[in-house]
Amino acid sequence: MKANADAVLSAKSLHYFLQLVDSMSYTQASQILGITQPALTQQIKKLERAVGSPLFGQIGKKLYLTDAGSKMEETARTLFDTVHDTVDEIQQFTDSDSGYISIGILNIFEPKVIEEFLINFGKKYPDVRLIVNFYDREELWNKIDKNEIDFAVSYIPDINANAATMRQFTTKEINKESIVLLSSKKDTSLESMLHENWASYTENSYLTHIFKRFYASIIPQNEIKARFSRVHELVDFAQSNKLNTFVTKSYYLVHQKEITLNEVRTSELIDFQGCFIYRKNKAQIPRLANFLTEWDKFLNAKDYASRLD
Structure with a gap:
């Protein structure tokens, strides 16, 4: 039957x-x-x-x-x-001033500049519907892989962004990024943080993986007292309990006045990039092409780092 x-x-x-x-x-x-x-x-x-x-x-x-x-x-x-x-394919022939654009943002990505851009874009293209959601690392890659979002805002290098995976995708740089170490102690050093207590991100978080590549030896697993998926909660907990932690440079610059922990000076930089990640054919869709063009104009008017102040 x-x-x-x-x-x-x-x-x-x-x-x-x-x-x-x-x-x-x-x-x-x-x-x-x-x-x-x-x-x-x-x-x-x-x-x-x-x-x-x-x-x-x-x-x-x-x-x-x-x-x-x-x-x-x-x-x-x-x-x-x-x-x-x-x-x-059909949308490649549609009007650039209508339709929708779906954007997934990594939940640990500092959104200040992206939000500012989206507000400006929305004013210029009021008939384009913006759908914006925040996802953890696994969810975000799942969404972009299934073509359920037009743009992913995330970091590279990433183990998910291997050569085989990226053949179908392209990237557009958003910003240069680095890590800021934070301590409850003043004038401390990287060496003195060895075996101290930490608050960190969840195991699968991008920052957990990138941090382990450079500083695995200074945070033994048994010294991590709490893990968080969101940065605000992580920093609040670390400050309240006088724990070491780490954030992106972008987050630190935006929230520096609220952070009572002390920045730890280190000569070792962890450099990675914030990027728009999207399927290669997406750039042929008029409204998505406009989105990328408007992003360039936005940064040309005032660079990313200056917009973090």
């Missing part, structure tokens, strides 16, 4: 299915989708009835994809990729 194609290829059902694949948790997936868990369960069961096979199995509380589920995932992602690519 053939499956009902309309039931199988329902965009909503496939979207819900892929979110459950990414989360492997009905609770988490339903929260992200903004629906109830029973509603999600109903959509998945509807899809399973349509194909005549279970798509998920369960061992204890852990979900896993069945063989049918793996095949459905492959098909669903191919379908969505095809739709996104087709929409991108």
Whole structure:
């Protein structure tokens, strides 16, 4: 008996299915989708009835994809990729003054200058709808890889930005970045921070990885007293508990008046770049091309570093 194609290829059902694949948790997936868990369960069961096979199995509380589920995932992602690519191609011929631009920003990226630019862009192009969300590192790369956002605002180098991955993407530099070490002590040195207590970022955070490349020896894992996904909470906790921590230079310059911790002078710089990351064909879409052009004009009027003051 053939499956009902309309039931199988329902965009909503496939979207819900892929979110459950990414989360492997009905609770988490339903929260992200903004629906109830029973509603999600109903959509998945509807899809399973349509194909005549279970798509998920369960061992204890852990979900896993069945063989049918793996095949459905492959098909669903191919379908969505095809739709996104087709929409991108069509949009290359649309008006540059309308439509929408979706932007994902890394949650530890200091947004002051980006926000200023978006305000200016919105005033100049009032009919272009801007959709802006903040994501952690894994979510952001997942979104750009699935073509669910037009621009990712993130840092490179990154292990996710390897040569194979970047063949389909291009980057446009936003700023040069570096790390600022912060201590509760005045006139301290890098060496004196060895084995002291720290507050840091979550394990998968970009800054955790980049910091380990240079300063792994000065923060033994057992000396990290707290981890945070957001910078404000990290700095507040470190200040209240007199812990060492670190932030980007951009964040430090913007929030220097609020920071009571002391900057630690070091001759070793950790240099990396903030960038717009986007698929190569995106630059052919008129409104996205305008977005990049307006960014250049914005920085030509006043450079990035000066806008941090």
